Amino acid sequence: MLHPRITRVALGASVCVALAACGGGGGGSSTAVGGNSPPATSNAQITGKAIDGYLSGATVCFDNGQGACDLSQPTTTTDANGNYTLKVSGDATGKQIDVLVTPTTVDRSNPSGAPFTTTFTLSAIVSGATQNVTPLTTMVVAQMNAGKSQDQATQAVQNLVGSSVDPGADYIANGDSNTTGVAADMVGHLEALYGNGPVSWTLVQATMNAYAAVGNVEGVQQSDVNTQLSNMALSQPIAATAALADSLYAVDGDLIQESSTGAVVSPGLSPVRENWTLSGSTLSITQEVQSSGAWSAASPVGSYDGWFSGNFIQNTAGLGAMLMKTDGTWTNWFPNSQLHPAYALSSVGNNLVGTDPNTGDAITASYRTIDVSGQPLSTALQIDYRNPVRGSMSGTFPTGTTAYLASTQHANDQLMLTESGIGTAQSGSWSASYSPGTGVYWSSLSDPTQTLTSVQQVVGTQIQVDGPCLLLHIEAGGVAQIVESGASGCNYANEPISFPVAGSWSVYPRNPNVITISLPKSVGGATVPITDTIKNTINAGGSLVVALVNGVLLSGYMLPASSVSTVQQFPATVTDTIAAAMRAAATNIGETQNP
Structure with a gap:
């Protein structure tokens, strides 16, 4: 930018x-x-x-x-x-x-x-x-x-x-x-x-x-900064049990609600937060929305995910996903309501260790604290810096305000296949016509009326990653490139990086009918005209995914096991202050607010 x-x-x-x-x-x-x-x-x-x-x-x-x-x-x-x-x-x-x-x-x-x-x-x-x-x-x-x-x-x-x-x-x-x-x-x-x-x-x-x-x-977002804040030189450790003695809340943003089919429920914005509650050996994470000054669970669950910028779950666009299980197979299609599970914990103490019920993967959560006294309210929030409401917020955290840094890490890579995938096949007249038996139609990279036998049949496919102007070309020999299409109406005069951009692909070890596509981080810049879900994934150290599922090529995203997700959380009263500041900012810039 x-x-x-x-x-x-x-x-x-x-x-x-x-x-x-x-x-x-x-x-x-x-x-x-x-x-x-x-x-x-x-x-x-x-x-x-x-x-x-x-x-x-x-x-x-x-x-x-x-x-x-x-x-x-x-x-x-x-x-x-x-x-x-x-x-x-x-x-x-x-x-x-x-x-x-x-x-x-x-x-x-x-x-x-x-x-x-x-x-x-x-x-x-x-x-x-x-x-x-x-x-x-x-x-x-x-x-x-x-x-x-x-x-x-x-x-x-x-x-x-x-x-x-x-x-x-x-x-x-x-x-x-x-x-x-x-x-x-x-x-x-x-x-x-x-x-x-x-x-x-x-x-x-x-x-x-x-x-x-x-x-x-330019690819750095607040979530990247939050991850760095967990460094011991910048924050202080605290036992997870002590941090979660009372519920803590991560502020998602001032968001629009969508139905499970992607239809906008209301054009107005509402403050949304994630409620992290530790109860015995169960960690629940519940999305909540503020209405008329009170917070309640979002209904349906996950209906604000499509606007939750900077989070891996945003890649679903609120339309659900298939997830890779630890054995390398895929789950059925899950609506977003099922992507907010509670975690059964095998260890509760300084760290929390549990199991994702959707994938069987082990997850570890740890906590650190940081003093945010006097800092502008907007700077500690995991909200995309381009969000106009965040940019218009005013006010500072009161003296003595502590932010809790919750860092989670999976034992295995996280792979998801999404409805819109990484883009549309350039020659795909069949686009958005494949349903995994759910009534939700997916943008497949192959003709769903044809049954393929290998994911490597994707070689030769060109995928639109910026409308028709930029194409991801998957080539033989593990080569992937983002190239200019030369399509009518495309203007390449002021591109911030030079094309073609060279990347690579390889077969994924846990499933021979999955390939992962690696691209250089230069594509993650804010002004690079590539889909944000692709840029956010690459900036997080992840890769793009193509998988053969039931004979059809689908696509999505991967975050490596080495990826640590860190969010800043606050006590309930602090999120009330943040929500009030978001509502005031939205009003000042003319954004419609729900009550």
Whole structure:
């Protein structure tokens, strides 16, 4: 996506680290990062630049261990060209310095003059008498605070940028337009994720680490940040039994209700949450909707799933799915009401260990906590940052508010086949004509009147992944490519990535009549014109799926067993506050609300 402030040369924008301190960081004697000059700083000052574009009017200081200024140490302010001189006492090598950016900070590389919408911090570890502070050095600091070595952290930055760049280099003076663009995107997307107000140092670090984990910037969603927040450096462990002593609630969003056939029940929006309740050896997760100030179970169950952005279940579009069982076979078609089961637990304590009754797969849930005091209400919610209601929310969490991070992981890969699948076969006049005996008609990739014998008969199929303009071509020899179709009316002049995009496919080990399709994470960018369900899956480290079921080719999605899903949960009273803020925001932007 193109953030409103990113209109300058090479998409410049500025990385953020917040004045609102929520832990993490460290101003002690870390290994030096991002070399800029000779390694000694026994002289009386450090000089350098604060760079997103060149940042004027930003505070530069030594870190207090929480992403804010150590007020017992010297501070300074960057000049009109982003330069700073910071007085030091003794050798500052290995100490963390911060650049505090506010809406009054001026980005000299931004010709529009649009101000920063957030308050945040950039950081670096001092490596010499000259030390630049950039979005890239900030990512190095975040990676090291998450337990990576300096070399690993630098490599993560270089992987993101796609070159062997020095994170502390002045990429603007060096004429490095690629790095300038990536750095700008890192900050612009951070601003887009969190909107107006302060962004905590904890969230900045989690966002930087999400960039590294996802492998691109624009594909990062709040759920990716939530996963990074579960790192021990950013949050505190708590026993699952203690966390769930009372029910906790994950806010899904302000959502539209649909019937099991996809018809809209009401055009109005309603606040929706997930009720996690531990009762003895059973964990129930119930979708609830607010009406006239009261919460009750959604009816029918799962009727808001099609609008639950950023969650794996959204890929069903609310129309149900077939799931792969642990033995590699497929379940029958399940309506979404059956995709919200209760879990029988075999272990209840620090972690919860149970079994998914639909697939037989083992699931482990663990908990951590994080202080969200004073943070904007919208920043801690697992709601797509492009959601207009979230972007318009105002207000902050009261002092003393704790968010609970619930992380769940499956023992096996999660595979689902969905009604709409990954797209429509280019030559498929039979599309949406296959029913798995349920009255719900599926978009098959083969003619359902013909009985195929192998999933590999999909080779040669071209699948529309952006209407008729972009096609996923499955080729022989394990090759998959996204190509331009050249269809009439398609405009490829401003594509954010180059096509064709090369991927691969392979036979899935648990079922020889299933193939999984891997695509590079470059397809997951917000402005790449590919279906969101595909992008969300790829960004989560998953793959696309094609399966032969009863002689017909169906398609869907896979998340690997290594994938951890983390949501932020709150006590009931906090979700009431969030719901009120969502309703107010929806009203302000003219969105219809149910009572």
